[in-house]
Amino acid sequence: MSAERRLPCPYCGTEVEWRGESVLTCPSCGTAFSRQGSVGDHLMERINYEPGEVFKIFAQWALRMPETPNDFFASATISRCRLEFHPYWLYEISGVFAYTVQGGSSYVRLRPLAILPESIVPRGFAEEAGEETATAIVSVPGLRRDLESALGRLTLSPAGKVYFSYRYVQQRGGVLLNPDIPPEEADRAAERRAEEEVARRLSRRFGKQAAAKLVEKKTFERRLVHVPVYICEYVYGPRRHVFVAEAGTSRIIYAEVPKETRFRVVAGIAGAVSVAIALAVLSTIPRAPFFALTAASGLLLSGAYSIAKALGSTATVREFYAQ
Numbered sequence: 053m054s055a056e057r058r059l060p061c062p063y064c065g066t067e068v069e070w071r072g073e074s075v076l077t078c079p080s081c082g083t084a085f086s087r088q089g090s091v092g093d094h095l096m097e098r099i100n101y102e103p104g105e106v107f108k109i110f111a112q113w114a115l116r117m118p119e120t121p122n123d124f125f126a127s128a129t130i131s132r133c134r135l136e137f138h139p140y141w142l143y144e145i146s147g148v149f150a151y152t153v154q155g156g157s158s159y160v161r162l163r164p165l166a167i168l169p170e171s172i173v174p175r176g177f178a179e180e181a182g183e184e185t186a187t188a189i190v191s192v193p194g195l196r197r198d199l200e201s202a203l204g205r206l207t208l209s210p211a212g213k214v215y216f217s218y219r220y221v222q223q224r225g226g227v228l229l230n231p232d233i234p235p236e237e238a239d240r241a242a243e244r245r246a247e248e249e250v251a252r253r254l255s256r257r258f259g260k261q262a263a264a265k266l267v268e269k270k271t272f273e274r275r276l277v278h279v280p281v282y283i284c285e286y287v288y289g290p291r292r293h294v295f296v297a298e299a300g301t302s303r304i305i306y307a308e309v310p311k312e313t314r315f316r317v318v319a320g321i322a323g324a325v326s327v328a329i330a331l332a333v334l335s336t337i338p339r340a341p342f343f344a345l346t347a348a349s350g351l352l353l354s355g356a357y358s359i360a361k362a363l364g365s366t367a368t369v370r371e372f373y374a375q
Contacts, residue, residue, distance in 0.1 A: 077216070094215065094216040101300075147271070148185050151183070151262055180258070192238045194232070194276070201306070221278075243266055246266060281297070295308065
């Protein structure tokens with residue numbers, strides 16, 4: 053392989069194969085780096101749950117939903133699991149945030165002989181502004197493909213993280229995914245998320261909508277964290293379904309849960325009954341046209357929704373993630 057396709061680790065000097073990734077991981081020392089150099093501390097979550105343990109937790113959790121079949125825990129079996137280490141940029145950002153808090157609605161007063169109406173903002177309803185010194189812990193997905201999925205909404209904290217070990221990933225049979233979102237782009241996204249986090253705090257404090265802008269940085273610390281994720285497939289009846297869980301905490305991030313047949317049958321019957329009643333109501337149009345059209349429209353919409361639920365997907369999709 054040509055020298056242009058290998059980059060030296062800035063910490064130990066090991067030549068690492070480069071295929072155009074934004075960030076590389078050194079297999080010798082675990083340092084994360086880009087072509088510009090180190091990108092900060094490289095951490096990871098350890099695996100605390102095996103696939104069978106996570107699946108048992110998932111099955112017990114799924115039974116809390118009324119549409120889940122009663123024999124789901126006994127009949128569903130895990131078929132295969134893939135372990136992936138997903139990258140996240142984790143930030144601790146502190147500084148001074150300028151904020152504004154929206155006031156209440158104004159009203160218009162018409163004055164005699166006035167050309168234009170006058171907009172009045174009641175006292176105590178004016179927009180408030182100020183500065184807040186705050187610290188925010190935010191995370192940004194390292195993979196573009198995760199941005200629009202439940203994995204993209206996973207939030208992290210520095211607690212429980214250890215220094216990254218490439219050997220540990222290999223020993224557990226996991227697949228290491230390097231970030232394709234460069235640190236510079238993640239920095240900008242992290243700053244926006246920190247402003248949104250501070251704005252949410254202010255909104256809770258004032259009881260009104262708030263906006264915040266970082267105007268002075270005091271701390272801007274970036275870390276790369278790899279999170280172990282199980283992507284599992286299980287079988288229930290003749291169908292296969294998928295669930296995704298965090299291997300370190302057993303959090304269910306995404307799940308497809310089968311619907312019990314009786315719920316689909318009940319939905320179909322309810323939809324058919326609603327349509328039948330709607331047709332009967334329409335026969336009263338000559339005597340009460342407004343009532344007949346209004347009631348029939350509602351019944352038809354309800355019936356169509358129930359029938360769609362009965363004929364639709366055989367699985368319920370749920371996305372859960374810590375906020």
